[in-house]
Amino acid sequence: MNIDLNCDLGESSGNEAAIMPYITSANIACGFHAGGPSVMQATARLAKQHGVAIGAHPGWPDLQGFGRREMSFSAEEVEALVLYQIGALAGIARAEGVELRHVKPHGALYNQAVVDAALAESIARAVKRFSRELILVGLAGSSLVERARGLGLSVASEAFPDRGYHPDGTLMSRTLPGAVLHDSAAVAEHAVRLATEGIRFGEKVILPDTLCLHGDNETAAENARLVREKLAAAGIAVRGL
Amino acid sequence: MNIDLNCDLGESSGNEAAIMPYITSANIACGFHAGGPSVMQATARLAKQHGVAIGAHPGWPDLQGFGRREMSFSAEEVEALVLYQIGALAGIARAEGVELRHVKPHGALYNQAVVDAALAESIARAVKRFSRELILVGLAGSSLVERARGLGLSVASEAFPDRGYHPDGTLMSRTLPGAVLHDSAAVAEHAVRLATEGIRFGEKVILPDTLCLHGDNETAAENARLVREKLAAAGIAVRGL
Amino acid sequence: MNIDLNCDLGESSGNEAAIMPYITSANIACGFHAGGPSVMQATARLAKQHGVAIGAHPGWPDLQGFGRREMSFSAEEVEALVLYQIGALAGIARAEGVELRHVKPHGALYNQAVVDAALAESIARAVKRFSRELILVGLAGSSLVERARGLGLSVASEAFPDRGYHPDGTLMSRTLPGAVLHDSAAVAEHAVRLATEGIRFGEKVILPDTLCLHGDNETAAENARLVREKLAAAGIAVRGL
Amino acid sequence: MNIDLNCDLGESSGNEAAIMPYITSANIACGFHAGGPSVMQATARLAKQHGVAIGAHPGWPDLQGFGRREMSFSAEEVEALVLYQIGALAGIARAEGVELRHVKPHGALYNQAVVDAALAESIARAVKRFSRELILVGLAGSSLVERARGLGLSVASEAFPDRGYHPDGTLMSRTLPGAVLHDSAAVAEHAVRLATEGIRFGEKVILPDTLCLHGDNETAAENARLVREKLAAAGIAVRGL
Numbered sequence: 001m002n003i004d005l006n007c008d009l010g011e012s013s014g015n016e017a018a019i020m021p022y023i024t025s026a027n028i029a030c031g032f033h034a035g036g037p038s039v040m041q042a043t044a045r046l047a048k049q050h051g052v053a054i055g056a057h058p059g060w061p062d063l064q065g066f067g068r069r070e071m072s073f074s075a076e077e078v079e080a081l082v083l084y085q086i087g088a089l090a091g092i093a094r095a096e097g098v099e100l101r102h103v104k105p106h107g108a109l110y111n112q113a114v115v116d117a118a119l120a121e122s123i124a125r126a127v128k129r130f131s132r133e134l135i136l137v138g139l140a141g142s143s144l145v146e147r148a149r150g151l152g153l154s155v156a157s158e159a160f161p162d163r164g165y166h167p168d169g170t171l172m173s174r175t176l177p178g179a180v181l182h183d184s185a186a187v188a189e190h191a192v193r194l195a196t197e198g199i200r201f202g203e204k205v206i207l208p209d210t211l212c213l214h215g216d217n218e219t220a221a222e223n224a225r226l227v228r229e230k231l232a233a234a235g236i237a238v239r240g241l
Numbered sequence: 242m243n244i245d246l247n248c249d250l251g252e253s254s255g256n257e258a259a260i261m262p263y264i265t266s267a268n269i270a271c272g273f274h275a276g277g278p279s280v281m282q283a284t285a286r287l288a289k290q291h292g293v294a295i296g297a298h299p300g301w302p303d304l305q306g307f308g309r310r311e312m313s314f315s316a317e318e319v320e321a322l323v324l325y326q327i328g329a330l331a332g333i334a335r336a337e338g339v340e341l342r343h344v345k346p347h348g349a350l351y352n353q354a355v356v357d358a359a360l361a362e363s364i365a366r367a368v369k370r371f372s373r374e375l376i377l378v379g380l381a382g383s384s385l386v387e388r389a390r391g392l393g394l395s396v397a398s399e400a401f402p403d404r405g406y407h408p409d410g411t412l413m414s415r416t417l418p419g420a421v422l423h424d425s426a427a428v429a430e431h432a433v434r435l436a437t438e439g440i441r442f443g444e445k446v447i448l449p450d451t452l453c454l455h456g457d458n459e460t461a462a463e464n465a466r467l468v469r470e471k472l473a474a475a476g477i478a479v480r481g482l
Numbered sequence: 483m484n485i486d487l488n489c490d491l492g493e494s495s496g497n498e499a500a501i502m503p504y505i506t507s508a509n510i511a512c513g514f515h516a517g518g519p520s521v522m523q524a525t526a527r528l529a530k531q532h533g534v535a536i537g538a539h540p541g542w543p544d545l546q547g548f549g550r551r552e553m554s555f556s557a558e559e560v561e562a563l564v565l566y567q568i569g570a571l572a573g574i575a576r577a578e579g580v581e582l583r584h585v586k587p588h589g590a591l592y593n594q595a596v597v598d599a600a601l602a603e604s605i606a607r608a609v610k611r612f613s614r615e616l617i618l619v620g621l622a623g624s625s626l627v628e629r630a631r632g633l634g635l636s637v638a639s640e641a642f643p644d645r646g647y648h649p650d651g652t653l654m655s656r657t658l659p660g661a662v663l664h665d666s667a668a669v670a671e672h673a674v675r676l677a678t679e680g681i682r683f684g685e686k687v688i689l690p691d692t693l694c695l696h697g698d699n700e701t702a703a704e705n706a707r708l709v710r711e712k713l714a715a716a717g718i719a720v721r722g723l
Numbered sequence: 724m725n726i727d728l729n730c731d732l733g734e735s736s737g738n739e740a741a742i743m744p745y746i747t748s749a750n751i752a753c754g755f756h757a758g759g760p761s762v763m764q765a766t767a768r769l770a771k772q773h774g775v776a777i778g779a780h781p782g783w784p785d786l787q788g789f790g791r792r793e794m795s796f797s798a799e800e801v802e803a804l805v806l807y808q809i810g811a812l813a814g815i816a817r818a819e820g821v822e823l824r825h826v827k828p829h830g831a832l833y834n835q836a837v838v839d840a841a842l843a844e845s846i847a848r849a850v851k852r853f854s855r856e857l858i859l860v861g862l863a864g865s866s867l868v869e870r871a872r873g874l875g876l877s878v879a880s881e882a883f884p885d886r887g888y889h890p891d892g893t894l895m896s897r898t899l900p901g902a903v904l905h906d907s908a909a910v911a912e913h914a915v916r917l918a919t920e921g922i923r924f925g926e927k928v929i930l931p932d933t934l935c936l937h938g939d940n941e942t943a944a945e946n947a948r949l950v951r952e953k954l955a956a957a958g959i960a961v962r963g964l
Contacts, residue, residue, distance in 0.1 A: 036787035037321035063786055064543060064759035070554035073547070080278035083336050084329045091328015092321060095370035108554075129336035277546035302787060304545060305518035306796070313793035349795075519803035562760035565818050566811045573810015574803060577852035611818035 002237035003195045004156065004210035005227070006137065008057055008106065010035040010043040011066075013216035020050040022224035023213060024240040027104045027137070030085035033059030033067025040092050048098050053240045055102030055137070058085035059109050067107035075122045082126035086134075102156065102241055103127050104137035105144070114142040114171075124148035135241050140199050140206045141169050156241050159199060159208035161191035161227060169201035184223045188230040195236050210241060243478035244436045245397065245451035246468070247378065249298055249347065251276040251284040252307075254457035261291040263465035264454060265481040268345045268378070271326035274300030274308025281333050289339050294481045296343030296378070299326035300350050308348035316363045323367035327375075343397065343482055344368050345378035346385070355383040355412075365389035376482050381440050381447045382410050397482050400440060400449035402432035402468060410442035425464045429471040436477050451482060484719035485677045486638065486692035487709070488619065490539055490588065492517040492525040493548075495698040502532040504706035505695060506722040509586045509619070512567035515541030515549025522574050530580050535722045537584030537619070540567035541591050549589035557604045564608035568616075584638065584723055585609050586619035587626070596624040596653075606630035617723050622681050622688045623651050638723050641681060641690035643673035643709060651683035666705045670712040677718050692723060725960035726918045727879065727933035728950070729860065731780055731829065733758040733766040734789075736939035743773040745947035746936060747963040750827045750860070753808035756782030756790025763815050771821050776963045778825030778860070781808035782832050790830035798845045805849035809857075825879065825964055826850050827860035828867070837865040837894075847871035858964050863922050863929045864892050879964050882922060882931035884914035884950060892924035907946045911953040918959050933964060 006025035009016050011034040020026070026047040029035035035043075047054045058081065059067030073081065082103075090100050105113055105123055113120040120143040127136050128151050138144030140157035148155045162181045164172040172179040181187050191211055198207040213224050231238060247266035250257050252275040261267070267288040270276035276284075288295045299322065300308030314322065323344075331341050346354055346364055354361040361384040368377050369392050379385030381398035389396045403422045405413040413420040422428050432452055439448040454465050472479060488507035491498050493516040502508070508529040511517035517525075529536045540563065541549030555563065564585075572582050587595055587605055595602040602625040609618050610633050620626030622639035630637045644663045646654040654661040663669050673693055680689040695706050713720060729748035732739050734757040743749070749770040752758035758766075770777045781804065782790030796804065805826075813823050828836055828846055836843040843866040850859050851874050861867030863880035871878045885904045887895040895902040904910050914934055921930040936947050954961060 031325070031787075037325035038318050038787070040325065041317070041321040061546060062543070064754075064761070065555070065559070069559075072552035076282070077279050077547070077551075079336070080282040080333060083332045084272070084278040084281065085332075087332015087335070088325045088329040091324045091326075091331060091371055094328070094372075095320075095324050095367070126336070130332055131335075272546075279546070302785070305513075305520070305784060306800070310800075311795035314788070318788070318792075513807065519807035520800050522807065523799070523803040558764070559761050561818070562764040562815060565814045566754070566760035566763065567814075569814015569817070570807045570811040572814060573806045573808075573853055576810070576854075577802075577806050577849070608818070612814055613817075 001195070001235065002239040003208065003231065004241045005213055005224070005238055006104065006158070006210050007213045007215045009047075009215060010039045010057070011216065012039065015215050015220050016043060016046055018221040019213065019215040019224055020046055020052060022221070022228055023052055024238055025053045025055060025102060025210065027055050027057035028089055029057050029059065029106065030089050032061045032081070032085060033063065033106050037092065040089055041096070044089070044093050044096050044098060048096055053101040054089075054093060054098060055100055055104055056086040056089045057104055057106050058082050059106035067109065070108045070112055075118060078119060078122035079126040079129070082123055083130055086127070086130050100134060102135040102137050104158070110139070110144075113144040114139050117143045117147060120144040120147040124151050124153055128153050137210060139171065140208050141201050156209040157206055158210050158212055159194045160212050161194060162187045162214060162223070165199060169199045169206075184219055184226045187223050188226040191227045192230050192234045192236070195231060196234060242436070242476065243480040244449065244472065245482045246454055246465070246479055247345065247399070247451050248454045248456045250288075250456060251280045251298070252457065253280065256456050256461050257284060257287055259462040260454065260456040260465055261287055261293060263462070263469055264293055265479055266294045266296060266343060266451065268296050268298035269330055270298050270300065270347065271330050273302045273322070273326060274304065274347050278333065281330055282337070285330070285334050285337050285339060289337055294342040295330075295334060295339060296341055296345055297327040297330045298345055298347050299323050300347035308350065311349045311353055316359060319360060319363035320367040320370070323364055324371055327368070327371050341375060343376040343378050345399070351380070351385075354385040355380050358384045358388060361385040361388040365392050365394055369394050378451060380412065381449050382442050397450040398447055399451050399453055400435045401453050402435060403428045403455060403464070406440060410440045425460060425467045428464050429467040432468045433471050433475045433477070436472060437475060483677070483717065484721040485690065485713065486723045487695055487706070487720055488586065488640070488692050489695045489697045491529070491697060492521045492539070493698065494521065497697050497702050498525060498528055500703035501695065501697040501706055502528055502534060504703070504710055505534055506720055507535045507537060507584060507692065509537050509539035510571055511539050511541065511588065512571050514543045514563070514567060515545065515588055519574065522571055523578070526571070526575050526578050526580060530578055535583040536571075536575060536580060537582055537586055538568040538571045539586055539588050540564050541588035549591065552590045552594055557600060560601060560604035561608040561611070564605055565612055568609070568612050582616060584617040584619050586640070592621070592626075595626040596621050599625045599629060602626040602629040606633050606635055610635050619692060621653065622690050623683050638691040639688055640692050640694055641676045642694050643676060644669045644696060644705070647681060651681045666701055666708045669705050670708040673709045674712050674716045674718070677713060678716060724918070724958065725962040726931065726954065727964045728936055728947070728961055729827065729881070729933050730936045730938045732770070732938060733762045733780070734939065735762065738938050738943050739766060739769055741944040742936065742938040742947055743769055743775060745944070745951055746775055747961055748776045748778060748825060748933065750778050750780035751812055752780050752782065752829065753812050755784045755804070755808060756786065756829050760815065763812055764819070767812070767816050767819050767821060771819055776824040777812075777816060777821060778823055778827055779809040779812045780827055780829050781805050782829035790832065793831045793835055798841060801842060801845035802849040802852070805846055806853055809850070809853050823857060825858040825860050827881070833862070833867075836867040837862050840866045840870060843867040843870040847874050847876055851876050860933060862894065863931050864924050879932040880929055881933050881935055882917045883935050884917060885910045885937060885946070888922060892922045907942055907949045910946050911949040914950045915953050915957045915959070918954060919957060
């Protein structure tokens with residue numbers, strides 16, 4: 001058994017260096033919700049040094065709202081928006097001698113694509129038009145994963161060790177009590193449970209391909225270290241996508 | 242004898258369709274001084290339909306000033322800025338099944354690189370790191386052309402049929418009387434003279450590889466038509482870079 | 483009988499000077515969907531010269547989409563967004579010795595507030611918190627006008643001479659056939675009808691306080707001239723809010 | 724003897740609450756180099772709760788470079804840029820029932836105005852056109868302070884307790900060794916020395932009106948606390964401008 005560990009980076013949290021040793025995939029912000037050319041370059045370099053695979057982390061154009069505000073674009077606009085951001089990071093990565101491995105939408109773009117099949121289709125189509133080699137990362141059980149698979153793309157189902165789930169397999173909103181796990185030990189145990197038991201959607205169980213670790217708080221590195229320790233103890237190898 | 246005709250596009254002038262039939266290279270704005278994902282996509286498609294080669298037209302991040310304000314970035318920042326913009330357009334172009342042929346900096350980035358050798362070097366290095374196949378377009382006789390050549394890049398020397406030149410070969414500032422030619426016939430004649438006689442820099446004469454046509458005014462298409470007519474009459478073939 | 487004529491300006495259409503003589507209220511874009519400090523300053527000066535009242539024209543932060551994309555902000559974020567934009571224009575106007583007379587939301591912000599009462603309330607509250615003297619301009623019969631009135635603000639009901647209306651009084655979507663009137667004479671006649679007969683919402687008839695003229699096309703000035711001519715012929719005085 | 728303590732806030736450092744109790748003036752970023760409507764609103768509220776005076780902290784439009792890149796605008800553009808930002812904050816402050824007390828330029832705009840008299844003049848003129856009641860804060864001994872005084876504005880000379888000075892009174896560049904003091908005790912002692920002995924420019928000594936504390940690092944609150952303690956011990960009262 002094995003699993004990937006991913007983290008959203010290049011978002012100016014300042015904890016990049018501390019989290020890098022623990023992850024296998026870095027989702028790099030592309031300048032629309034956070035980051036920018038110089039931060040992207042620095043993050044790509046750091047990831048390369050640590051042997052961490054890099055992927056694009058496109059978001060809505062919303063620097064002030066950190067990409068967390070819902071927006072409504074036409075299908076064509078979404079495709080262009082995603083292609084632009086993938087290309088921008090690919091250009092910077094190419095200069096560093098690295099290729100992109102995956103794409104994971106950010107914030108509201110990610111969340112809206114969980115339930116909005118048309119949006120999910122536009123994102124997946126953009127990824128496919130850029131390259132059929134890219135892996136699209138989306139919430140386990142979401143519209144995004146389903147549509148991407150339908151288009152013949154490689155997909156990776158993502159789960160969140162520090163987040164609570166409803167009994168029907170959907171992610172709890174951050175505004176609900178118990179939606180965010182703050183204790184490192186609890187996060188690590190949840191990670192092991194997700195990796196071994198998966199998420200139950202009614203009859204179906206989905207085993208996640210990748211777990212998302214957060215890098216934007218002070219306990220990030222400690223959480224990550226403990227997750228790896230517990231996964232190792234449970235006999236689960238951490239391996240890139 | 243032959244020459245390329247290029248035009249800055251994707252800058253929301255609205256005259257794209259009218260100028261396309263007359264040019265061989267389209268410099269597409271990359272969202273920093275003008276344009277954006279959707280405009281870039283539409284412009285790349287239009288260029289492809291007309292068999293016009295496309296290139297990136299990177300600028301300073303200055304939407305409100307249209308990239309005409311001088312800025313000061315570190316060498317590393319300039320490289321990242323240029324790589325980001327080339328990559329963004331390349332991503333969009335790739336989805337349309339087109340490859341970039343060239344890169345031509347915009348506005349203040351272009352003008353500062355005429356005289357600022359360090360800036361010119363950073364731009365050229367970014368282009369080279371993206372791909373040695375890309376042609377860098379710069380003002381004939383400028384630092385940019387010289388530095389790019391020094392790095393082993395293919396370069397194209399550019400001249401402006403609708404602009405006046407000083408006797409020493411430098412371009413007249415737009416603020417000087419006579420700096421901008423408004424008469425279509427005069428522009429076309431100047432185009433022929435530039436293509437056949439070149440520009441004299443003291444002892445040296447430089448024959449331009451490409452002439453820049455402007456697409457952002459009402460006489461743009463008429464100017465372009467007349468330039469082609471006069472070039473043809475003078476036996477000069479119009480051919481892409 | 484009298485009516486105000488308003489126009490959205492400072493959106494880089496280039497026709498400002500031509501339309502100014504015909505209007506009584508200028509809605510100036512505040513840099514979020516279009517415009518910026520310098521354009522705002524130039525437009526405010528021009529309006530002052532023509533004795534045209536100026537108002538803020540706040541929009542979603544969406545330069546690339548011209549504020550036409552729907553967005554979802556919290557109530558507090560909307561208030562801050564609107565206050566920021568009103569303040570920015572007020573700062574520029576103050577330096578020119580002019581006070582703002584009104585506020586009219588732009589694009590998707592305007593359209594969403596037609597039906598979204600919570601959004602309408604946030605916009606109205608921002609205006610009121612800035613100044614109870616400001617008049618809020620909204621679509622006749624909309625949630626925005628109603629909520630603003632509920633908060634005790636002065637409001638102005640707006641109608642569109644160049645747009646078609648459904649029999650129930652709602653504005654036709656631009657995507658429907660007949661939604662946009664292109665003929666100047668038809669626009670002018672519609673203006674007179676709107677000013678004299680108003681808009682019928684079931685039992686209720688609303689007489690608009692202001693008519694919106696568009697300044698972003700070539701027939702803008704001619705339309706405006708004809709509207710004023712026909713209004714005058716019908717005995718309706720054109721007067722600011 | 725008394726002195727003001729100011730701090731740049733609303734720049735998303737996350738340490739606002741910790742530093743507020745120690746300062747008397749908050750310079751709030753206005754969305755061009757950092758911040759935005761919602762952050763400005765939250766910061767203005769926090770300042771009001773602590774009885775801290777607020778001022779605008781305008782910068783170049785450079786979110787990605789945090790306003791630290793040199794830019795070149797025309798005099799008119801600078802005025803519009805500064806008026807826009809002052810107005811935007813004033814709009815938000817007005818809704819909170821607070822008036823702006825001062826204006827302090829940020830980053831490269833501040834630094835360029837130290838030596839560029841024309842830029843200094845444009846900034847000062849914008850402040851004056853907004854309101855003669857506003858105090859312009861600039862580097863002690865700089866062109867900005869001098870020009871503002873020349874225009875009849877109230878000015879406040881600023882000094883930096885955590886920065887080294889050359890013997891001629893000019894501030895050391897951050898790139899030089901010894902340019903930044905990291906030890907809290909040393910910073911506090913420097914603060915007392917600046918407040919009591921001032922800065923020597925050849926024959927002339929300038930006593931600063933305000934000391935800048937930094938809020939963007941982990942020792943910020945501790946530095947601030949110690950500065951106040953030492954100032955108190957030296958008999959210097961901390962009082963707003």
